[in-house]
Amino acid sequence: MKKIDFYKDLQPFLDCKDYTVSSEMYQVKKNVVFDMLVTVPVPKNLAAYYKSENYISHTDSNKSLLDKVYQAVKNITLKRKLKLINSFKTASKNILDVGAGTGDFLSVCKNNSWNVFGTEPSLEARNIALKKGITLNKDLAEIQNQKFDVITLWHVLEHVENLQEYILALHNLLSENGRLLIAVPNFKSDDSKYYKEHWAAFDVPRHLWHFSQTAISKLFSGVNMVVTKTIPMKFDAYYVALLSNKYKTGKMNPIQSFYRGFVSNLRAKKTKEYSSLIYVLKKQ
Template identity: 75%
Template sequence: MSNKIDFYKNLQPYLECKDYTVSGEVYQVQFNKEFEMLVTTPVPKNLGDYYKSENYISHTDAKDSLFDKVYQSVKNITLKRKLKLINSFNTTTKTILDVGAGTGDFLKVCKNNSWEVLGTEPNLDARNIAEQKGVLLQEDLLKLTTKTFDVITLWHVLEHVENLQDYIKSLKGLLKSNGRLIVAVPNFKSYDANYYKDIWAAFDVPRHLWHFSQTTIGKLFQTENMIVEKTLPMKFDSYYVSLLSEKYKHGKMKPASAFYRGFLSNKKANKTGEYSSLIYIIKEGK
Protein backbone atom coordinates (compact mmCIF):
# COMPACT_ATOMS: atom_id res chain seq x y z
CA MET A 1 0.00 0.00 0.00
CA SER A 2 1.44 3.36 -1.03
CA ASN A 3 2.09 6.05 1.57
CA LYS A 4 -0.10 9.15 1.59
CA ILE A 5 1.58 11.91 -0.42
CA ASP A 6 1.35 15.56 0.58
CA PHE A 7 1.54 17.39 -2.75
CA TYR A 8 1.42 20.76 -0.95
CA LYS A 9 4.63 20.13 1.00
CA ASN A 10 7.75 22.23 0.28
CA LEU A 11 6.21 24.20 -2.57
CA GLN A 12 8.28 26.87 -4.30
CA PRO A 13 6.89 30.09 -5.86
CA TYR A 14 6.39 29.85 -9.63
CA LEU A 15 3.83 32.42 -10.83
CA GLU A 16 0.46 34.04 -10.17
CA CYS A 17 -2.50 33.35 -12.44
CA LYS A 18 -5.88 35.02 -12.81
CA ASP A 19 -9.18 33.22 -13.24
CA TYR A 20 -10.33 34.66 -16.59
CA THR A 21 -13.45 32.50 -16.86
CA VAL A 22 -15.53 33.13 -13.74
CA SER A 23 -14.24 35.14 -10.79
CA GLY A 24 -11.28 37.30 -11.83
CA GLU A 25 -9.50 36.11 -8.68
CA VAL A 26 -5.73 35.58 -8.58
CA TYR A 27 -4.18 32.28 -7.46
CA GLN A 28 -0.68 31.10 -6.71
CA VAL A 29 0.72 28.38 -8.96
CA GLN A 30 3.60 26.79 -7.08
CA PHE A 31 6.27 24.23 -7.95
CA ASN A 32 6.49 20.75 -6.41
CA LYS A 33 10.09 19.70 -7.09
CA GLU A 34 9.68 16.03 -6.14
CA PHE A 35 7.01 15.39 -8.78
CA GLU A 36 8.02 18.18 -11.19
CA MET A 37 4.49 19.52 -11.12
CA LEU A 38 2.71 22.79 -10.43
CA VAL A 39 0.03 23.16 -7.77
CA THR A 40 -2.77 25.75 -7.59
CA THR A 41 -3.26 27.34 -4.16
CA PRO A 42 -5.49 27.92 -2.38
CA VAL A 43 -8.25 25.51 -3.42
CA PRO A 44 -11.65 27.26 -3.07
CA LYS A 45 -14.06 25.51 -0.70
CA ASN A 46 -16.90 26.11 -3.18
CA LEU A 47 -14.93 24.83 -6.18
CA GLY A 48 -18.06 23.67 -8.00
CA ASP A 49 -19.21 27.27 -8.34
CA TYR A 50 -16.19 28.00 -10.54
CA TYR A 51 -17.60 25.76 -13.28
CA LYS A 52 -20.85 27.73 -13.52
CA SER A 53 -20.15 29.74 -16.63
CA GLU A 54 -21.49 29.82 -20.18
CA ASN A 55 -17.84 30.07 -21.22
CA TYR A 56 -17.12 26.59 -19.86
CA ILE A 57 -17.69 24.99 -23.23
CA SER A 58 -17.05 21.32 -22.34
CA HIS A 59 -20.34 21.36 -20.39
CA THR A 60 -22.35 22.62 -23.36
CA ASP A 61 -22.87 21.96 -27.06
CA ALA A 62 -22.79 25.67 -27.85
CA LYS A 63 -22.36 26.71 -31.49
CA ASP A 64 -23.19 30.40 -31.11
CA SER A 65 -19.86 32.16 -31.71
CA LEU A 66 -17.14 31.53 -34.27
CA PHE A 67 -15.01 30.14 -31.44
CA ASP A 68 -17.79 27.69 -30.48
CA LYS A 69 -18.12 26.50 -34.08
CA VAL A 70 -14.37 25.97 -34.45
CA TYR A 71 -14.28 24.10 -31.13
CA GLN A 72 -17.13 21.78 -32.13
CA SER A 73 -15.59 21.13 -35.58
CA VAL A 74 -12.23 20.22 -34.10
CA LYS A 75 -14.00 18.06 -31.51
CA ASN A 76 -15.54 15.96 -34.28
CA ILE A 77 -12.09 15.31 -35.76
CA THR A 78 -10.58 14.39 -32.40
CA LEU A 79 -13.48 12.02 -31.61
CA LYS A 80 -12.54 9.92 -34.64
CA ARG A 81 -8.91 9.86 -33.54
CA LYS A 82 -9.86 8.84 -30.01
CA LEU A 83 -11.99 6.00 -31.36
CA LYS A 84 -9.12 4.81 -33.55
CA LEU A 85 -6.83 4.82 -30.52
CA ILE A 86 -9.08 2.67 -28.31
CA ASN A 87 -9.82 0.29 -31.19
CA SER A 88 -6.07 -0.29 -31.55
CA PHE A 89 -6.00 -2.19 -28.24
CA ASN A 90 -7.92 -5.14 -29.77
CA THR A 91 -9.82 -5.98 -26.60
CA THR A 92 -12.31 -8.85 -26.78
CA THR A 93 -15.06 -7.54 -24.49
CA LYS A 94 -14.77 -3.84 -25.48
CA THR A 95 -15.85 -2.22 -22.21
CA ILE A 96 -14.98 1.44 -21.69
CA LEU A 97 -15.38 3.97 -18.90
CA ASP A 98 -15.05 7.66 -19.76
CA VAL A 99 -14.40 9.76 -16.66
CA GLY A 100 -15.57 13.37 -16.92
CA ALA A 101 -17.59 12.54 -20.01
CA GLY A 102 -19.02 16.04 -20.45
CA THR A 103 -21.99 16.00 -22.83
CA GLY A 104 -21.35 12.39 -23.86
CA ASP A 105 -20.10 12.78 -27.43
CA PHE A 106 -17.11 10.44 -27.07
CA LEU A 107 -19.18 7.67 -25.47
CA LYS A 108 -21.86 8.07 -28.16
CA VAL A 109 -19.21 7.44 -30.82
CA CYS A 110 -17.92 4.44 -28.86
CA LYS A 111 -21.44 3.05 -28.42
CA ASN A 112 -22.10 3.38 -32.15
CA ASN A 113 -18.95 1.34 -32.74
CA SER A 114 -19.86 -1.69 -30.60
CA TRP A 115 -18.31 -0.61 -27.30
CA GLU A 116 -20.14 -1.24 -24.03
CA VAL A 117 -20.02 2.24 -22.50
CA LEU A 118 -20.27 3.82 -19.09
CA GLY A 119 -19.30 7.32 -18.01
CA THR A 120 -19.15 9.75 -15.12
CA GLU A 121 -19.80 13.48 -15.12
CA PRO A 122 -20.33 15.66 -12.03
CA ASN A 123 -22.10 18.48 -13.90
CA LEU A 124 -25.88 17.91 -13.97
CA ASP A 125 -26.53 20.03 -17.08
CA ALA A 126 -23.90 18.10 -19.03
CA ARG A 127 -25.37 14.77 -17.85
CA ASN A 128 -28.82 15.86 -19.05
CA ILE A 129 -27.47 16.75 -22.49
CA ALA A 130 -25.71 13.37 -22.67
CA GLU A 131 -28.93 11.57 -21.72
CA GLN A 132 -30.69 13.18 -24.70
CA LYS A 133 -28.02 11.50 -26.86
CA GLY A 134 -28.77 8.09 -25.34
CA VAL A 135 -25.73 8.16 -23.03
CA LEU A 136 -26.47 7.69 -19.31
CA LEU A 137 -23.78 9.04 -16.99
CA GLN A 138 -23.15 8.53 -13.28
CA GLU A 139 -22.22 11.48 -11.11
CA ASP A 140 -18.95 9.98 -9.84
CA LEU A 141 -16.83 6.82 -9.53
CA LEU A 142 -18.29 5.71 -6.18
CA LYS A 143 -21.15 3.71 -7.75
CA LEU A 144 -18.83 1.75 -10.05
CA THR A 145 -16.86 -0.25 -7.49
CA THR A 146 -18.12 -3.66 -8.68
CA LYS A 147 -17.20 -3.12 -12.34
CA THR A 148 -13.93 -3.34 -14.26
CA PHE A 149 -13.10 -2.07 -17.74
CA ASP A 150 -10.82 -2.81 -20.68
CA VAL A 151 -10.23 0.90 -21.25
CA ILE A 152 -10.66 3.91 -18.97
CA THR A 153 -10.28 7.38 -20.47
CA LEU A 154 -9.78 10.77 -18.85
CA TRP A 155 -9.74 13.51 -21.49
CA HIS A 156 -8.54 16.63 -19.65
CA VAL A 157 -9.93 15.47 -16.32
CA LEU A 158 -7.04 14.56 -14.01
CA GLU A 159 -6.04 18.22 -13.58
CA HIS A 160 -9.48 18.84 -11.97
CA VAL A 161 -9.35 16.05 -9.37
CA GLU A 162 -9.03 17.17 -5.75
CA ASN A 163 -7.86 13.94 -4.07
CA LEU A 164 -5.29 13.02 -6.68
CA GLN A 165 -3.62 9.98 -5.12
CA ASP A 166 -6.89 8.38 -3.98
CA TYR A 167 -8.37 8.97 -7.42
CA ILE A 168 -5.50 7.21 -9.18
CA LYS A 169 -5.91 4.29 -6.76
CA SER A 170 -9.63 4.12 -7.60
CA LEU A 171 -8.90 4.15 -11.34
CA LYS A 172 -6.48 1.26 -11.00
CA GLY A 173 -9.13 -0.73 -9.12
CA LEU A 174 -11.59 -0.21 -11.99
CA LEU A 175 -9.13 -1.33 -14.69
CA LYS A 176 -8.84 -4.94 -15.84
CA SER A 177 -5.40 -6.49 -15.27
CA ASN A 178 -4.52 -6.21 -18.96
CA GLY A 179 -6.46 -2.97 -19.49
CA ARG A 180 -5.33 0.47 -20.56
CA LEU A 181 -5.79 3.83 -18.87
CA ILE A 182 -5.72 6.84 -21.21
CA VAL A 183 -4.96 10.18 -19.56
CA ALA A 184 -4.84 13.44 -21.55
CA VAL A 185 -3.61 16.56 -19.74
CA PRO A 186 -2.02 19.95 -20.54
CA ASN A 187 1.78 20.12 -20.42
CA PHE A 188 3.22 23.17 -18.63
CA LYS A 189 6.63 22.49 -20.21
CA SER A 190 5.35 23.20 -23.74
CA TYR A 191 6.46 26.18 -25.78
CA ASP A 192 3.04 27.88 -25.64
CA ALA A 193 3.00 27.56 -21.84
CA ASN A 194 6.46 29.13 -21.60
CA TYR A 195 5.51 31.87 -24.07
CA TYR A 196 2.20 32.94 -22.51
CA LYS A 197 3.31 32.35 -18.90
CA ASP A 198 0.63 33.51 -16.41
CA ILE A 199 -1.98 34.08 -19.16
CA TRP A 200 -1.56 30.57 -20.60
CA ALA A 201 -5.18 29.46 -20.85
CA ALA A 202 -4.44 25.87 -19.84
CA PHE A 203 -3.52 26.99 -16.32
CA ASP A 204 -7.29 27.70 -15.97
CA VAL A 205 -7.12 28.37 -12.23
CA PRO A 206 -8.72 27.42 -9.92
CA ARG A 207 -10.47 24.65 -11.89
CA HIS A 208 -7.10 23.14 -12.80
CA LEU A 209 -5.65 22.16 -9.44
CA TRP A 210 -2.57 20.40 -10.84
CA HIS A 211 -0.31 21.15 -13.80
CA PHE A 212 1.64 18.16 -15.11
CA SER A 213 4.91 17.42 -16.86
CA GLN A 214 5.87 14.07 -18.39
CA THR A 215 7.97 13.39 -15.29
CA THR A 216 4.92 14.08 -13.10
CA ILE A 217 2.73 11.50 -14.80
CA GLY A 218 5.42 8.83 -14.69
CA LYS A 219 6.05 9.35 -10.96
CA LEU A 220 2.38 9.67 -10.01
CA PHE A 221 1.35 6.38 -11.53
CA GLN A 222 4.48 4.61 -10.31
CA THR A 223 3.10 5.12 -6.80
CA GLU A 224 0.36 2.62 -7.76
CA ASN A 225 2.68 0.30 -9.71
CA MET A 226 1.48 1.58 -13.08
CA ILE A 227 3.71 2.56 -15.99
CA VAL A 228 3.44 4.86 -18.99
CA GLU A 229 3.47 2.60 -22.03
CA LYS A 230 3.30 5.34 -24.67
CA THR A 231 2.95 9.12 -24.98
CA LEU A 232 1.08 10.79 -27.87
CA PRO A 233 0.61 14.45 -28.87
CA MET A 234 -2.64 16.43 -29.01
CA LYS A 235 -1.61 18.87 -31.72
CA PHE A 236 -4.89 20.81 -31.93
CA ASP A 237 -4.57 21.89 -28.32
CA SER A 238 -1.73 24.34 -28.97
CA TYR A 239 -3.99 26.31 -31.34
CA TYR A 240 -7.02 26.21 -29.05
CA VAL A 241 -5.03 27.22 -25.97
CA SER A 242 -3.16 29.94 -27.87
CA LEU A 243 -6.45 31.39 -29.14
CA LEU A 244 -7.82 31.65 -25.60
CA SER A 245 -4.51 33.01 -24.30
CA GLU A 246 -4.53 35.74 -26.95
CA LYS A 247 -8.07 36.64 -25.86
CA TYR A 248 -6.93 36.94 -22.24
CA LYS A 249 -3.97 39.05 -23.31
CA HIS A 250 -5.73 41.46 -25.67
CA GLY A 251 -9.39 41.22 -24.67
CA LYS A 252 -10.35 39.82 -28.08
CA MET A 253 -9.54 36.91 -30.38
CA LYS A 254 -6.41 37.29 -32.49
CA PRO A 255 -6.55 34.20 -34.73
CA ALA A 256 -3.43 34.99 -36.78
CA SER A 257 -1.22 35.37 -33.69
CA ALA A 258 -2.77 32.31 -32.07
CA PHE A 259 -2.25 30.17 -35.17
CA TYR A 260 1.39 31.24 -35.37
CA ARG A 261 2.05 30.41 -31.70
CA GLY A 262 0.23 27.11 -31.99
CA PHE A 263 2.17 26.18 -35.11
CA LEU A 264 5.46 27.18 -33.49
CA SER A 265 4.65 25.16 -30.38
CA ASN A 266 4.01 22.02 -32.42
CA LYS A 267 7.10 22.60 -34.53
CA LYS A 268 9.33 22.85 -31.47
CA ALA A 269 7.60 19.86 -29.88
CA ASN A 270 8.45 17.73 -32.92
CA LYS A 271 12.01 17.82 -31.55
CA THR A 272 11.43 18.05 -27.79
CA GLY A 273 8.24 16.00 -27.37
CA GLU A 274 6.82 18.80 -25.20
CA TYR A 275 3.44 19.32 -26.90
CA SER A 276 0.79 21.64 -25.44
CA SER A 277 -1.20 18.61 -24.31
CA LEU A 278 -0.17 14.97 -24.16
CA ILE A 279 -2.00 11.65 -24.11
CA TYR A 280 -0.51 9.03 -21.80
CA ILE A 281 -1.32 5.35 -22.31
CA ILE A 282 -0.86 3.70 -18.95
CA LYS A 283 -0.98 0.05 -17.85
CA GLU A 284 -0.32 -2.02 -14.76
CA GLY A 285 3.37 -2.64 -14.10
CA LYS A 286 4.91 -6.12 -13.98
Protein backbone atom coordinates in the same frame (compact mmCIF):
# COMPACT_ATOMS: atom_id res chain seq x y z
CA MET B 1 -0.56 3.32 0.74
CA LYS B 2 1.36 6.18 2.32
CA LYS B 3 -0.49 9.46 1.89
CA ILE B 4 1.35 12.09 -0.16
CA ASP B 5 1.15 15.77 0.75
CA PHE B 6 1.37 17.50 -2.63
CA TYR B 7 1.27 20.91 -0.94
CA LYS B 8 4.46 20.38 1.07
CA ASP B 9 7.56 22.49 0.34
CA LEU B 10 6.14 24.27 -2.70
CA GLN B 11 8.24 26.81 -4.59
CA PRO B 12 6.88 30.02 -6.17
CA PHE B 13 6.25 29.77 -9.91
CA LEU B 14 3.74 32.40 -11.08
CA ASP B 15 0.41 34.05 -10.27
CA CYS B 16 -2.63 33.48 -12.47
CA LYS B 17 -6.04 35.06 -12.88
CA ASP B 18 -9.34 33.22 -13.24
CA TYR B 19 -10.46 34.59 -16.61
CA THR B 20 -13.58 32.42 -16.87
CA VAL B 21 -15.68 33.08 -13.77
CA SER B 22 -14.37 35.12 -10.86
CA SER B 23 -11.40 37.28 -11.97
CA GLU B 24 -9.71 36.17 -8.73
CA MET B 25 -5.95 35.69 -8.50
CA TYR B 26 -4.34 32.37 -7.59
CA GLN B 27 -0.80 31.19 -7.02
CA VAL B 28 0.64 28.39 -9.11
CA LYS B 29 3.50 26.80 -7.18
CA LYS B 30 5.98 24.07 -8.03
CA ASN B 31 6.21 20.66 -6.38
CA VAL B 32 9.84 19.83 -7.15
CA VAL B 33 9.59 16.17 -6.08
CA PHE B 34 6.95 15.36 -8.71
CA ASP B 35 7.93 18.07 -11.22
CA MET B 36 4.36 19.42 -11.28
CA LEU B 37 2.58 22.65 -10.48
CA VAL B 38 -0.13 23.10 -7.86
CA THR B 39 -2.87 25.75 -7.67
CA VAL B 40 -3.28 27.43 -4.28
CA PRO B 41 -5.54 28.02 -2.56
CA VAL B 42 -8.30 25.58 -3.54
CA PRO B 43 -11.69 27.31 -3.19
CA LYS B 44 -14.07 25.66 -0.72
CA ASN B 45 -16.96 26.00 -3.16
CA LEU B 46 -15.04 24.78 -6.21
CA ALA B 47 -18.22 23.65 -8.04
CA ALA B 48 -19.31 27.30 -8.30
CA TYR B 49 -16.29 28.01 -10.55
CA TYR B 50 -17.70 25.72 -13.25
CA LYS B 51 -20.98 27.65 -13.53
CA SER B 52 -20.32 29.64 -16.66
CA GLU B 53 -21.60 29.61 -20.23
CA ASN B 54 -17.94 29.89 -21.20
CA TYR B 55 -17.27 26.43 -19.79
CA ILE B 56 -17.89 24.75 -23.10
CA SER B 57 -17.30 21.09 -22.18
CA HIS B 58 -20.52 21.19 -20.15
CA THR B 59 -22.60 22.44 -23.08
CA ASP B 60 -22.98 21.89 -26.83
CA SER B 61 -22.79 25.62 -27.51
CA ASN B 62 -22.06 26.66 -31.09
CA LYS B 63 -22.57 30.43 -30.88
CA SER B 64 -19.20 32.16 -30.80
CA LEU B 65 -16.13 31.74 -33.01
CA LEU B 66 -14.43 29.88 -30.17
CA ASP B 67 -17.45 27.56 -29.84
CA LYS B 68 -17.37 26.81 -33.56
CA VAL B 69 -13.63 26.08 -33.49
CA TYR B 70 -14.10 23.82 -30.46
CA GLN B 71 -16.94 21.86 -32.05
CA ALA B 72 -15.14 21.46 -35.39
CA VAL B 73 -11.95 20.23 -33.73
CA LYS B 74 -13.96 17.96 -31.44
CA ASN B 75 -15.44 16.09 -34.39
CA ILE B 76 -11.98 15.39 -35.77
CA THR B 77 -10.50 14.35 -32.42
CA LEU B 78 -13.44 12.03 -31.68
CA LYS B 79 -12.53 9.96 -34.73
CA ARG B 80 -8.88 9.85 -33.66
CA LYS B 81 -9.80 8.80 -30.12
CA LEU B 82 -12.00 5.99 -31.48
CA LYS B 83 -9.17 4.78 -33.72
CA LEU B 84 -6.84 4.75 -30.73
CA ILE B 85 -9.08 2.67 -28.46
CA ASN B 86 -9.91 0.31 -31.33
CA SER B 87 -6.19 -0.43 -31.62
CA PHE B 88 -6.19 -2.17 -28.24
CA LYS B 89 -6.95 -5.87 -27.92
CA THR B 90 -9.82 -6.10 -25.45
CA ALA B 91 -11.73 -8.96 -23.86
CA SER B 92 -15.15 -7.42 -23.38
CA LYS B 93 -15.00 -3.94 -25.02
CA ASN B 94 -16.03 -2.28 -21.77
CA ILE B 95 -15.01 1.38 -21.70
CA LEU B 96 -15.29 3.95 -18.92
CA ASP B 97 -15.03 7.64 -19.78
CA VAL B 98 -14.37 9.71 -16.66
CA GLY B 99 -15.61 13.28 -16.89
CA ALA B 100 -17.63 12.46 -19.97
CA GLY B 101 -19.12 15.94 -20.39
CA THR B 102 -22.12 15.85 -22.74
CA GLY B 103 -21.40 12.28 -23.83
CA ASP B 104 -20.13 12.76 -27.38
CA PHE B 105 -17.13 10.44 -27.05
CA LEU B 106 -19.19 7.65 -25.48
CA SER B 107 -21.85 8.10 -28.14
CA VAL B 108 -19.23 7.47 -30.84
CA CYS B 109 -17.96 4.45 -28.88
CA LYS B 110 -21.49 3.07 -28.45
CA ASN B 111 -22.10 3.35 -32.19
CA ASN B 112 -18.95 1.30 -32.72
CA SER B 113 -19.92 -1.70 -30.54
CA TRP B 114 -18.35 -0.62 -27.25
CA ASN B 115 -20.12 -1.19 -23.94
CA VAL B 116 -20.11 2.33 -22.58
CA PHE B 117 -19.98 3.64 -19.02
CA GLY B 118 -19.19 7.14 -17.84
CA THR B 119 -19.09 9.67 -15.02
CA GLU B 120 -19.80 13.39 -15.07
CA PRO B 121 -20.30 15.65 -12.01
CA SER B 122 -22.29 18.30 -13.91
CA LEU B 123 -26.04 17.60 -13.82
CA GLU B 124 -26.59 19.83 -16.84
CA ALA B 125 -24.03 17.90 -18.89
CA ARG B 126 -25.48 14.54 -17.74
CA ASN B 127 -28.94 15.62 -18.88
CA ILE B 128 -27.60 16.59 -22.32
CA ALA B 129 -25.83 13.21 -22.56
CA LEU B 130 -29.05 11.41 -21.61
CA LYS B 131 -30.80 12.95 -24.61
CA LYS B 132 -28.10 11.30 -26.76
CA GLY B 133 -28.84 7.91 -25.18
CA ILE B 134 -25.84 8.01 -22.83
CA THR B 135 -26.54 7.47 -19.12
CA LEU B 136 -23.77 8.80 -16.87
CA ASN B 137 -23.03 8.33 -13.19
CA LYS B 138 -22.14 11.33 -11.07
CA ASP B 139 -18.77 9.97 -9.88
CA LEU B 140 -16.58 6.87 -9.58
CA ALA B 141 -18.07 5.95 -6.19
CA GLU B 142 -21.27 4.94 -8.01
CA ILE B 143 -19.45 2.32 -10.08
CA GLN B 144 -19.13 -0.95 -8.17
CA ASN B 145 -17.85 -4.46 -8.98
CA GLN B 146 -16.86 -3.60 -12.53
CA LYS B 147 -13.64 -3.85 -14.54
CA PHE B 148 -12.88 -1.97 -17.73
CA ASP B 149 -10.68 -2.76 -20.73
CA VAL B 150 -10.21 0.93 -21.41
CA ILE B 151 -10.57 3.92 -19.09
CA THR B 152 -10.28 7.41 -20.55
CA LEU B 153 -9.86 10.83 -18.94
CA TRP B 154 -9.88 13.57 -21.57
CA HIS B 155 -8.64 16.67 -19.73
CA VAL B 156 -10.04 15.53 -16.39
CA LEU B 157 -7.16 14.56 -14.08
CA GLU B 158 -6.15 18.20 -13.64
CA HIS B 159 -9.58 18.84 -12.06
CA VAL B 160 -9.75 16.12 -9.38
CA GLU B 161 -9.33 17.19 -5.76
CA ASN B 162 -8.10 13.97 -4.13
CA LEU B 163 -5.42 13.13 -6.67
CA GLN B 164 -3.70 10.18 -4.99
CA GLU B 165 -6.97 8.46 -4.06
CA TYR B 166 -8.33 9.05 -7.56
CA ILE B 167 -5.30 7.43 -9.20
CA LEU B 168 -5.71 4.37 -6.96
CA ALA B 169 -9.42 4.16 -7.86
CA LEU B 170 -8.57 4.21 -11.57
CA HIS B 171 -6.04 1.43 -11.06
CA ASN B 172 -8.63 -0.71 -9.26
CA LEU B 173 -11.23 -0.24 -12.00
CA LEU B 174 -8.85 -1.22 -14.80
CA SER B 175 -8.66 -4.84 -15.95
CA GLU B 176 -5.27 -6.56 -15.68
CA ASN B 177 -4.53 -6.14 -19.40
CA GLY B 178 -6.45 -2.89 -19.78
CA ARG B 179 -5.29 0.53 -20.92
CA LEU B 180 -5.69 3.84 -19.12
CA LEU B 181 -5.67 6.96 -21.31
CA ILE B 182 -4.91 10.28 -19.63
CA ALA B 183 -5.02 13.53 -21.64
CA VAL B 184 -3.74 16.61 -19.83
CA PRO B 185 -2.12 19.98 -20.65
CA ASN B 186 1.67 20.13 -20.49
CA PHE B 187 3.06 23.14 -18.63
CA LYS B 188 6.48 22.53 -20.22
CA SER B 189 5.18 23.23 -23.72
CA ASP B 190 6.43 26.16 -25.79
CA ASP B 191 3.03 27.89 -25.74
CA SER B 192 2.97 27.70 -21.92
CA LYS B 193 6.40 29.34 -21.75
CA TYR B 194 5.35 32.01 -24.26
CA TYR B 195 2.03 33.02 -22.67
CA LYS B 196 3.16 32.47 -19.06
CA GLU B 197 0.43 33.67 -16.64
CA HIS B 198 -1.96 34.18 -19.57
CA TRP B 199 -1.65 30.55 -20.73
CA ALA B 200 -5.27 29.42 -20.94
CA ALA B 201 -4.50 25.84 -19.91
CA PHE B 202 -3.60 26.98 -16.40
CA ASP B 203 -7.36 27.68 -16.04
CA VAL B 204 -7.19 28.39 -12.31
CA PRO B 205 -8.79 27.45 -10.00
CA ARG B 206 -10.55 24.66 -11.97
CA HIS B 207 -7.19 23.13 -12.86
CA LEU B 208 -5.76 22.13 -9.49
CA TRP B 209 -2.72 20.32 -10.92
CA HIS B 210 -0.44 21.07 -13.86
CA PHE B 211 1.50 18.05 -15.08
CA SER B 212 4.79 17.32 -16.78
CA GLN B 213 5.71 13.99 -18.37
CA THR B 214 7.85 13.24 -15.32
CA ALA B 215 4.90 13.93 -13.01
CA ILE B 216 2.56 11.49 -14.76
CA SER B 217 5.19 8.74 -14.68
CA LYS B 218 5.96 9.30 -11.00
CA LEU B 219 2.33 9.58 -9.90
CA PHE B 220 1.24 6.36 -11.58
CA SER B 221 4.35 4.40 -10.60
CA GLY B 222 2.90 4.68 -7.09
CA VAL B 223 0.18 2.22 -8.14
CA ASN B 224 2.54 0.10 -10.25
CA MET B 225 1.49 1.51 -13.59
CA VAL B 226 3.77 2.52 -16.42
CA VAL B 227 3.47 4.90 -19.37
CA THR B 228 3.80 2.87 -22.59
CA LYS B 229 3.21 5.66 -25.07
CA THR B 230 2.66 9.43 -25.33
CA ILE B 231 0.61 10.94 -28.14
CA PRO B 232 0.58 14.67 -28.99
CA MET B 233 -2.70 16.60 -29.14
CA LYS B 234 -1.57 19.12 -31.76
CA PHE B 235 -4.92 20.91 -32.11
CA ASP B 236 -4.72 21.96 -28.47
CA ALA B 237 -1.85 24.35 -29.19
CA TYR B 238 -4.04 26.35 -31.57
CA TYR B 239 -7.14 26.37 -29.39
CA VAL B 240 -5.16 27.29 -26.27
CA ALA B 241 -3.40 30.07 -28.21
CA LEU B 242 -6.76 31.58 -29.21
CA LEU B 243 -7.87 31.71 -25.58
CA SER B 244 -4.47 32.84 -24.32
CA ASN B 245 -4.37 35.75 -26.75
CA LYS B 246 -7.85 36.75 -25.61
CA TYR B 247 -6.71 36.72 -21.97
CA LYS B 248 -3.50 38.62 -22.77
CA THR B 249 -4.76 41.27 -25.21
CA GLY B 250 -8.56 41.15 -25.10
CA LYS B 251 -8.69 39.77 -28.65
CA MET B 252 -8.24 36.21 -29.97
CA ASN B 253 -6.27 37.36 -33.03
CA PRO B 254 -6.68 34.15 -35.09
CA ILE B 255 -3.64 34.79 -37.31
CA GLN B 256 -1.23 35.28 -34.41
CA SER B 257 -2.86 32.39 -32.53
CA PHE B 258 -2.35 30.08 -35.50
CA TYR B 259 1.28 31.18 -35.71
CA ARG B 260 1.89 30.54 -31.99
CA GLY B 261 0.24 27.13 -32.20
CA PHE B 262 2.33 26.27 -35.25
CA VAL B 263 5.55 27.35 -33.54
CA SER B 264 4.70 25.38 -30.40
CA ASN B 265 4.07 22.19 -32.40
CA LEU B 266 7.17 22.76 -34.54
CA ARG B 267 9.43 23.09 -31.50
CA ALA B 268 7.77 20.10 -29.87
CA LYS B 269 8.98 17.92 -32.74
CA LYS B 270 12.38 18.15 -31.08
CA THR B 271 11.49 18.51 -27.42
CA LYS B 272 8.35 16.25 -27.43
CA GLU B 273 6.78 18.88 -25.13
CA TYR B 274 3.45 19.40 -26.91
CA SER B 275 0.73 21.68 -25.53
CA SER B 276 -1.26 18.64 -24.44
CA LEU B 277 -0.37 14.96 -24.35
CA ILE B 278 -2.25 11.68 -24.20
CA TYR B 279 -0.55 9.15 -21.92
CA VAL B 280 -1.27 5.47 -22.49
CA LEU B 281 -0.70 3.50 -19.29
CA LYS B 282 -0.94 -0.13 -18.24
CA LYS B 283 -0.39 -2.16 -15.10
CA GLN B 284 3.10 -3.56 -14.55
